Amino acid sequence: MFKSWKLHILVLIFVILGEAIGVIQFDLGVGTVALFPMLFVLIWGGIISFPKLKLLSDKQMKNAAGILGISFMLFVAKLGTMLGPSLSKIFEAGLSLAFQEVGHVIGTIAIGLPIALLMGMKREAIGATFSIDREPNLAIISEKYGADSPEGRGALGVYVCGTVFGAIYLAILAGFLGSLGIFHPISLAMGAGVGSGSMMAAASGALAATFPNDAEEIALFAAAANLITTILGTYICVFFSLPVTARLYNWLEPKIGRFGKERG
Template identity: 50%
Template structure:
């Protein structure tokens, strides 16, 4: 992970002109790719397959721990920007509708035309993150067609989601059609890695609005994470079922071509285990991961911004302390079923909100640590976990991969459009 981050930050941003827009490839992309290469090489070394797979599952479980610094930094930005966020009003509220309807408007009809049956409901009612897997598991069971669909969306989103959404967000930002704040709200899709990749891409195109982009993306993502579970359960899933019943007789071929995953395989069952591992990460492992990823981010921040690690260290210590406190609250109040990211974000917001007595001390220190270097270790962990999912992608086939990417595109595009309308 450390090697991937340092090489990625050293490479820096590379801009590729594509006709009417530009695509910026930034350090998180390099970190993901380098981590993926390392995981694939290690997996294929003689006698290393078993230990490599275990290491990949560990890396997958630690993604949500490593992202804690990024979540805290976003919380700081939300706290400082509360008046601006409040001024967005209905734009921020209604973009949630875009996030959850956008997945199925494009992707569900496409899935049916490609011959995918009930798997289409699981794959398109949301972007298929952890809470979506939990909903489908409870409602239908993971051996159902819907279970296979949501698992496909989860795996594909984990492997390809961040890269895809970064490319899409960068392309749309380069077109100059949408306000950066609208793009930022569209980026709050409920996935930390996807949101961070989209924020990096949008910021690269609009560097002057970097703080506002991060603030609105974080606020939208927090809203999606908290309200989104209920929105998905009571609105998106019923609508997906209704659309399926209406469109399936019209669009779907008589015979399903999606038969590769009948009888969920051991590899797909193993993939499920990585969904819940982060929720049960021991405190000592979380602390160790924070130390390693935080130290790496300090060096990455030094390379990217020129800020000495000793200058940025107080900010990292504060962020690490907030992350640990959030974890302890989450563990103590587990019966409330509130996601860990919500507790961490809330504590960070309270530390820098205009009414907070801590703001005068925390905010100046927080500026020493840039936002994007905090994302690079997260994507490095994602890359290191990738090789275990390649057999699953082969088993799922190209059709469900296309549907998954279209669902991810739909949630970002619709969220952005609705935010633009109400902005």
Template identity: 55%
Template sequence: MNILKNWRIHVIALIMVAVCEWIGAKKVPLGPGILFFLPMLYAMVIGGIISLPRLRVLKDKDMDIASSVLSITTLMLVTKLGTVIGPQIIKILQSGLALSFQELGHFLGTVVLGLPIAIALGLGRESIGATFSIDREPNIAIISEKYGLTSPEGRGVMSIYICGTLFGAVWLGLLAGYLGALHILHPYALAMGAGVGSGSMMAAASGAIKAVFPDQGNEILMFAGAANLLTTVVGIYFSLFISLPLTEKLYGILKPILGPKEAKKEA
């Protein structure tokens, strides 16, 4: 009931939606591709600006209520995806092997690419929590249970979670739109890659891909939603038993090689 009574949140959201829809989708040529700026990206930027404490537009209580509303709207998004996936279940089953293999990239990709960079930048065991996955809610639970959130690994996982919340949807939306505009990857492959286990990131990325390939909009949403669901369900066990142990092993190997001189001496 408190959510419904706080009319300021609803009015601000309505104004933001009206402004963002009025601006509309914009295409910016960049090299051989195109950057797609969608209304959702404007809304996230505007929301971040008006949330600054010094502006005093929103209070902490207002933002807590807005987070509750976000949970409800995420359920609506998942429900919509379910209605898209259901009629297309045969296509999902036919692409089962491809859909399964792309999951390796969602987890091992962060380890192979992110861990060496994190170590080279001087991070200690924070790099383990930061790079063993994309660090959404289930991954935080894994690190919290094994190391505790006050540990270096806990600080790493929480820092990436915050960065993903603030910038993840914007970054993935721009990246997906640009890659789609290059026409070097199949739209279904891009859609699968959009399902990283985060509803907001998946929505931003799949929306940008759909803008590039409007004739295949339903199929793009279907594959993105299926990949997102698979990442969420299977990802917990994959992170716990494969990517986290692998990250710890690689950390012990790479730290003496890529770490700062002090760390090399200690090793």
């Protein structure tokens, strides 16, 4: 892993260029979109990883994935040091911090499942919409249905899309919503904790750029929400989200499935 000198050099160049560009903000009239260095680095990384360009081998990309996992462990450890001294603030948030979990569960099922069926997806829709499909959710769907099942393919597809586009999408969305002045920055920070380290970092970074005076509390509450989602979300997906999604699929698919009732 650490012998991939080409990979490390490319990462170093991207980090230097990203920091040199800094935060770029666009005024859209009804709000502002903030683009910060992590977004640029993600886009550049996606470009050089494109198979046809042959700039990186499969082995190098697998090494990069391993290094990313280590980096997130360090990132989560850093967030943990922020959580400890601020537990009193988190307890004050109380119900509001826990209630934000409802959106993470209901949003993917109530909105995502009907859309997936209208687009013509079959049982792949179950795996694609019962959660945001990060690592713990992939393990759940693989244990229940198998990795090679339609449900497994649906979950893996969303996982890949989330990895490639999730951080970019949430960063733009968070910056835009923050600039509208409708929502409190802490409520947006809670919403940033969707159970993905990269997505949470992207969204909270955009919010910190929009609300620089609240940057520390934004990072704190985003990390707390992300931790709650990761821990409680696993149990919620096993005992609620997945069974409910499967039942709703069986009920909705014959009614709104794009190609009519599923055969076989």
